[in-house]
Every structure is written in structure tokens, then in C-alpha cells.
Amino acid sequence: MRSLREFDDLRLSPHTGWTRQHWAALADHLLLSARPHASPSHARITFPGPPGGYGTDVDGLEGFARTFLAAGFRVAGEGGRDPLGLMDWYARGLAAGTDPRSPERWVRLDEHGQAKVEAASIALVLHLTRPWLWDRLPPLVQEQVVDYLTPAIGSDYPPINWVWFQIVVEQFLASVGGPYARGDIERGLALTDGFARQDGWYADGAERAYDHYAGWALQFYPLLWAEMAAGDPAADSRLPGYRDRLERYLHDAVHLVGADGSPLVQGRSLIYRFAAATPFWVGARAGAGSPGLLRRAASGIARHFVDRGAPDEDGILTLGWHGAWPAMAQSYSGPGSPYWAAKGLYGLSLPAEHPVWTAVEEPLPVERDDFHLLARAPGWLVSGTRADGIVRVVNHGTDHSRPGSHLTDSPLYARLGYSTATSPLLAGPHAADPFDQSVAVLDEDGRPSHRTGFETLLLDRLPSGTLAGASRWQAHWVASGAGGPDHGYGRSGAVRLGPWIDLVSAVRGAWEVRLIRLSPGSAPEGPDGAAPLDAGRLRVGGWPLPSATATVAATVAATYSTAVACSRVVAGAGFDRSGTTPVADGSPLAPWTLVPWCATGGPARTGTWYTASVHLGGQAPAEPPAVSWDGPALARVTWPDGTLDTLAVPAAPGEPG
Incomplete structure (x- = not known):
């Protein structure tokens, strides 16, 4: 892609130079570069590379649904202005993908579990772009979309972030007069309440699972669902709690971004790259946190990858981190999987006059001073x-x-x-x-x-x-x-x-x-x-x-x-x-x-x-810390800056504490 440096504005963005124009250019480049890999009716976008672990049918659906996120955010933030014809282009894909007689039809939710993930992306974009896409679809296509999403009702979803996929799909169905089960939504919300941990964090299920899903999924969907269900007492009553958790989580999250924009290299699905920017845009949309700091974190993450080869010279997001490195993928990853990075473009759903785009960037915590932060939930x-x-x-x-x-x-x-x-x-x-x-x-x-x-x-x-x-x-x-799936x-x-x-x-x-x-x-x-x-x-x-x-x-x-x-x-x-x-x-x-x-x-x-x-x-350090002992239970550490700390060590197993 052409260099984005030409758009730099160091007055508005003294740390990254990035503005909304950079983000829009990145989204447009990804979307236009995807088109050559689409099927004739646009229902499937199958990017280059070997088939993923779930096969080419799932690969093509992922390619559509995940780039559809970028298209939806782009048009929603422009109030429907659509010079690239994105809504018409994806409308053709919706019509063919949901048509059971089409050779390009999508794998259904009751045929493969991965379709449940992609269905949520389709539903949330249809929500965000309702006046410019859903409301303009022919009645037959609307009926096909409803029919395609309906198998979510009463279906089993893993008790992790996937539960939100069912909630989002059924909430959309409810909003368009389709079938849905209120009990599914209520049970799902109750389950996700159990994911909440200290200081605004969420665990991805019952295990000690803390990673980028805490931000790009578990902080993202609650606020989105509350917006979709606005006016429902259940949603309105939950919204303040969701927002408070998000704001507290963001306090920790901005501390986990390096000065060069790199997110923490930890946890699965790292091939989603700048999806790590998602929670900062969620905060901006919810009015949680400082707009200038949130944009600094998000823009730093995106610039980190763009400056290091993602997307590649063909405009493709490959399986990897900076460049292609297929060993980074999990067994559920296919050539379209990296496009969940589009979640990191969520800020484009906010108009140009939003404070997150007009505020001057603020420095990250690591740019202000040395810091020590205790994140209790993930330990x-x-x-x-x-x-x-x-x-x-x-x-x-x-x-x-x-x-x-x-x-x-x-x-x-x-x-x-x-x-x-x-x-x-x-x-x-x-x-x-x-x-x-x-x-x-x-x-x-x-x-x-x-x-x-x-x-x-x-x-x-x-x-x-x-x-x-x-x-x-x-x-x-x-x-x-060595057998079995690698998650x-x-x-x-x-x-x-x-x-x-x-x-x-x-x-x-x-x-x-x-x-x-x-x-x-x-x-x-x-x-x-x-x-x-x-x-x-x-x-x-x-x-x-x-x-x-x-x-x-x-x-x-x-x-x-x-x-x-x-x-x-x-x-x-x-x-x-x-x-x-x-x-x-x-x-x-x-x-x-x-x-x-x-x-x-x-x-x-x-x-x-x-x-x-x-x-x-x-x-290279001038000298290491020095350790001495005051009896068997107290260690004294003298640090290179002269600080002296005393640590009480734990008793051995079976010994009194």
C-alpha cells in the first residue's frame, strides 16, 4: 500500500502522527485488496494460502464476514456515505451466501460451529448499517438472512466468549421481528456475568484464561449488545456496570502497550494483530477513558503493524505477526482468520467530529515515566x-x-x-x-x-x-x-x-x-x-x-x-x-x-x-540486584538504584505458615 506517512499530523497526534485519515486509508486498502479473492457473487472471499483446518467453505465465509466488519465500521462512521460502494458490494454477497440454492452459499450454523462466530459479525454489521443495508435489502434476502441466523436459537455454544455470539445474533433477530429465544439471551448474560473478575477484567470462561480476548471480545460485546437492546430494561440496567468494568480495565490495558505500539505478545489468536486496539475504541464509543490516550494506544498498535509489513505488499493480512509466519496459527486458523483484525478498525464507526478523533494524543504510561502496575485478575x-x-x-x-x-x-x-x-x-x-x-x-x-x-x-x-x-x-x-486440535x-x-x-x-x-x-x-x-x-x-x-x-x-x-x-x-x-x-x-x-x-x-x-x-x-545493566538473607524466611534485595526491599518467603508445603 502507499505510505501512510503523507497523512501524518504531528500537531494532533504528536506520538504516532496518525489521524482518522490513516485509519480510513488502511480500511479501504484492506477492503479493495480483498475483492480480487472474492467469488463471482461476493459471498466468499478466499485469501491465498493452504486451506485452514476447517476447510475452504469456512475459509470463504470467514473472509466475507471479517472484511464485512471493516466495511460496516467504515460506512457507519460516515453516516452512510459510501464512495467505494461497499454496501452494494456486500449486499450481493449476503444474497448469495444466505441462498440455500446458490453454489456460493455459506456453511450454516447447524453445519459447522465456526459459522456461529461469523454469524455474529454479520449481525452486528447489519445493526450498525441498518439504514444503508438492511433496510434496503429485498424482502426475500431479508428472509434468507433471518433463516440463516435462526439456528442460533437453542443451540449449544462453548461457555467462553462464544456465548456473546449467540446473544448478538438473537438480539439482532429480535430487532428485525425474527424468531429468538429470550431465555437464550438471559442465560447467556448470566453466564457472562460469571466471567467478571477483579478490576474490570474478564476471564474467558471458568479457567485462568487471560489474553487479548479480554479486550477484543469480552469488553467489546457487552457494550455492543447494550446498544443493540437499548430501551430494554435488562440492557439499560446492565449498561452502567459494563461501562464501569470497561473503564477500570482500560486503566490496566493502556499500561500493556509498548512505546513502539506493540501489544503484549501473549495469548492465542495473535494473528488478529491490531484487533488488540478494539477495547480502546469501545472505550471511546462508551465515553470511558481519555479520548487522546485511547487514540494514542489504538493508533500506536495499528502503526506498529503497518510499519512492519502487515498488510503485505499485496494488501493481504497473512497468518503471522508482522509478516507471514504460519507457525503462529492455531488449528482453527485459516487464510481468512487474520481479518478479525478488522475489529481494531471499530473506531471508524465514530464520526470525524467525535472527541476521540479531535483530541490531541496523550502519551502512554510507558512514555510518561517508569511504572509498576499490579494486575490482580491475571496475576x-x-x-x-x-x-x-x-x-x-x-x-x-x-x-x-x-x-x-x-x-x-x-x-x-x-x-x-x-x-x-x-x-x-x-x-x-x-x-x-x-x-x-x-x-x-x-x-x-x-x-x-x-x-x-x-x-x-x-x-x-x-x-x-x-x-x-x-x-x-x-x-x-x-x-x-501430537494429535488433536491446537487451540x-x-x-x-x-x-x-x-x-x-x-x-x-x-x-x-x-x-x-x-x-x-x-x-x-x-x-x-x-x-x-x-x-x-x-x-x-x-x-x-x-x-x-x-x-x-x-x-x-x-x-x-x-x-x-x-x-x-x-x-x-x-x-x-x-x-x-x-x-x-x-x-x-x-x-x-x-x-x-x-x-x-x-x-x-x-x-x-x-x-x-x-x-x-x-x-x-x-x-546492558551496570550491575544486578544483590540478594542476602535475614534468617531462613526473610530475603533482602538491594536494587541497582539503591532501594532495599525485604521479602517474606512462603513456608514449604506441609509446614506451618
């Missing part, structure tokens, strides 16, 4: 440093599972750290066997243990502002097969148990201090009669640094984008081995990833505290 210790613009998360609360489970660690959820400058290793052997951002016991064959199912012990802010967190888990090894989270299998691991983290600036203790475990024999593992080598993995080469410098420095970053693990008490391992094509950020680590040379001792300091920053 994250969040630190941002102004000098390098990096936001880091140390994770003591998220694994897309429940306490006590023994699944494999998903690199997208169960790693100890995520950031806006690094990606977990998502391909190769270290994706299945934790290495980067891990604390693991190695078995006789050198395989690392997993931590999914851990218990959160502590989330706190110390008087100095330093963040502290702790978790405990029983080391386990899982013999999981981005851990897998089950035959389990072998090992010792208990206690981990205490103290986070200040670019540093995390890790205090680690092993305690004896008790367990039956594992798979094939394997005895429980009482002890093994202990290994700590650090931040996975993107690198153009496999060259390892003493400080493990590498060039990432336009900034120089440094990743380092400093071995403390108990560790006598350390190094840095280069990994080829393990993440979407660079050809190589450099992972620093430290380890014990032999089996780790139980009942002993081991220490390591883990660093990720824009430059």
Missing part, C-alpha cells in the same frame, strides 16, 4: 521503563487452566514472563518443552518440567513500589500426543510428578529477582511404571531476545526493530552453570532467538533457596 506484575519503552509482565496467575491441573505448559499462557519486545518460543522443541521464561526441573533425559496448575501465593506492591508475586506448583512431565493452550496426557517448586518474584524496572525452592513431592508411579522424580537439575530460563543472527554477546544484546535490547540471567546462590542458547526460527520476531539461562550442575537440593536475577532492557 501479572507489570513494569514499564520509559528509557526503552518496553512493557514486561511477570506471570503468577495465568495458565489457561485451574489450580491442581497437570497439563503441558502453553508458551502463550504459562511462561513466567511476556513483553512487548519479545515473543515466547512458539515453534521447535522449546515450544513444547519450556525453556524461555521458565523455572524447571530437568529429568534424566534433560526434559524440563511444566508448571500449569500452579497455585498463586502472593500478589503485592511493597512500600518502595517494587512488585512481589509468588506461586507454587508440583513439577510434572506430560506424555502428550493455543496446554495439553493433557500421562503424567509423571516431581518435587514441589516455590517461586517468589520481585520486580523493579527492567529486573526480576527470582527466589526458588524445591520441596519433596509424593506421587504414585508415572506412565509405564516410571518412578516419581524426587530431584533433578534446576534450570532458569530468561527473556527470549529476538536477533538477526545466532551470535551471542557477553551481555546477550541483539537488535530488535530500531531499538537495542539486552536480555540477561545472572546466576545467584546455588547455580553453577550458565549460558545462552540460540534458537532458529522459534518466534515471529526475528530469524533467531537468544535465550540466556542458568542451572545447577547436579540435582538441586530440596529445602534450599536458589536465586537468579533476570533482566530485559534497552541496554
